[in-house]
Amino acid sequence: MTKLNRRAVLKGGAALAAGATIGAPTVWAQNIKDVTLRQFGTGVSNLNEVAQKVKEDLGFTLEMTALDSDSVTQRAATQPNSFDIADIEYWICKKVWPTGNLQPMDTSKIKNYDKIVGIFRNGKLTPESVIAQGTAPHTVGFTSGPDGKDFVAEESGWMTLIPTIYNADTLGIRPDLIGRPIGNWSELLNPEFKGKASILDISSIGIMDMAMVVESMGEYTYPDKGNMTREEIDLTIGIFTEAKKNGQFRAFWKTFDESVNLMASGEVVIQSMWSPAITAVKSRGIPCVYQPLEEGYRSWGGGIGLSAALTGLERDAAYEYINWYLDGWVGGFLMRQGYYSAVPETSKNFMSENEWGYWFEGKPATDVITSPFGDPLAQTGETRDGGSFFERMGSVACWNAVMDENQYMVRKWNEFIAA
Numbered sequence: 001m002t003k004l005n006r007r008a009v010l011k012g013g014a015a016l017a018a019g020a021t022i023g024a025p026t027v028w029a030q031n032i033k034d035v036t037l038r039q040f041g042t043g044v045s046n047l048n049e050v051a052q053k054v055k056e057d058l059g060f061t062l063e064m065t066a067l068d069s070d071s072v073t074q075r076a077a078t079q080p081n082s083f084d085i086a087d088i089e090y091w092i093c094k095k096v097w098p099t100g101n102l103q104p105m106d107t108s109k110i111k112n113y114d115k116i117v118g119i120f121r122n123g124k125l126t127p128e129s130v131i132a133q134g135t136a137p138h139t140v141g142f143t144s145g146p147d148g149k150d151f152v153a154e155e156s157g158w159m160t161l162i163p164t165i166y167n168a169d170t171l172g173i174r175p176d177l178i179g180r181p182i183g184n185w186s187e188l189l190n191p192e193f194k195g196k197a198s199i200l201d202i203s204s205i206g207i208m209d210m211a212m213v214v215e216s217m218g219e220y221t222y223p224d225k226g227n228m229t230r231e232e233i234d235l236t237i238g239i240f241t242e243a244k245k246n247g248q249f250r251a252f253w254k255t256f257d258e259s260v261n262l263m264a265s266g267e268v269v270i271q272s273m274w275s276p277a278i279t280a281v282k283s284r285g286i287p288c289v290y291q292p293l294e295e296g297y298r299s300w301g302g303g304i305g306l307s308a309a310l311t312g313l314e315r316d317a318a319y320e321y322i323n324w325y326l327d328g329w330v331g332g333f334l335m336r337q338g339y340y341s342a343v344p345e346t347s348k349n350f351m352s353e354n355e356w357g358y359w360f361e362g363k364p365a366t367d368v369i370t371s372p373f374g375d376p377l378a379q380t381g382e383t384r385d386g387g388s389f390f391e392r393m394g395s396v397a398c399w400n401a402v403m404d405e406n407q408y409m410v411r412k413w414n415e416f417i418a419a
Helices: 002-012 024-036 049-057 069-078 090-099 184-188 203-216 230-245 254-263 277-283 310-326 329-335 344-350 353-359 389-393 406-418
Strands: 036-041 061-066 085-089 163-170 171-173 196-198 248-255 270-272 289-291 297-307 377-379 394-400
Touching: 036 069, 036 171, 049 061, 049 310, 049 329, 069 085, 069 090, 069 203, 085 344, 085 394, 090 248, 090 297, 163 230, 163 344, 163 389, 171 184, 171 230, 171 277, 184 196, 184 203, 184 230, 184 270, 184 353, 196 203, 196 254, 203 230, 203 270, 203 297, 248 254, 254 277, 270 277, 277 289, 277 377, 297 310, 310 329, 329 344
Parallel strands: 036 061, 036 085, 196 248, 196 270, 297 394
Antiparallel strands: 085 297, 163 297, 171 270, 171 289
């Protein structure tokens, strides 16, 4: 396995496999154990298991802090000296990059760069793919050079974030409590679920879920859901404010744990959800489905950014960490929760044939499928909600987005939550 070789490389003080240039490799080996990198991001991927594995495989310490998306955005934009690594989503990058708090990253130092899926490089999953609405990752993924503060359309050799994780999101449902098929986003506002529906209270994501519902209801078709006019924002939030006043929503959640508890308790039967939250509910033995919907998925992608203040040995360690991250162990760990790795093929080495078939290829499970923590999620013969990687990521209707009218949208969103 590559992980042993990489560990041996570091312990033996040989030149860095990652391609980072260091004058004295032996100094690296001696000092690496003294390095501590401070990483923050959302609870989605800031996992203690990853920090433990980094210590084991690479020798240095990764301190992780998990925050909600809005707090992540604020910290990355206003506290550049409080972190070394920002594990953030691409829509957050669109807000943070112009501040200059992150440094452009040299793709020649990324060992598996050529294996990164097309979504992050040119926006296309396959050559025939249509690029979805919203802030598609590749549109904010590249900058013009080592001092770039801009975004450029083509692969430039300098990335804003090194992509790590992404998924196609949809509504989570409790099939046992609903008792009939659900096939459309509009069901979120169906009066049948009055008092038992929920939407997430993160404006940049929630507004996209709202737009999917509004289009599904036949109320309006957006030229670009990811960049609404003020009139479109008013229309969208107006429809949801009316539903809220009619008692449609049980709650609004900000964190992963809140969404899990709402669903597991049965207080909510249909809501905005993230894949590992579905996994967490199912691991308690409670039926929960990440429901494929006719109108397609709302997608998101995340990556690792480096603080502009990061230099020297710490920066070299950070590049080594990124290369390790894309080498497969983390990908396998995340794929078992329903996410996708930016370099899927390396994850395959850290998954059983049954797991890879179920999570990636959409095949029926040949044995029990478990979470990374050993909890059963699917039985023999079951298939993944939504099918294969290409079926799911090929049905993306929009990406989480930051609009030109973002400030107006946030103000209107806050009025909706307070209504």
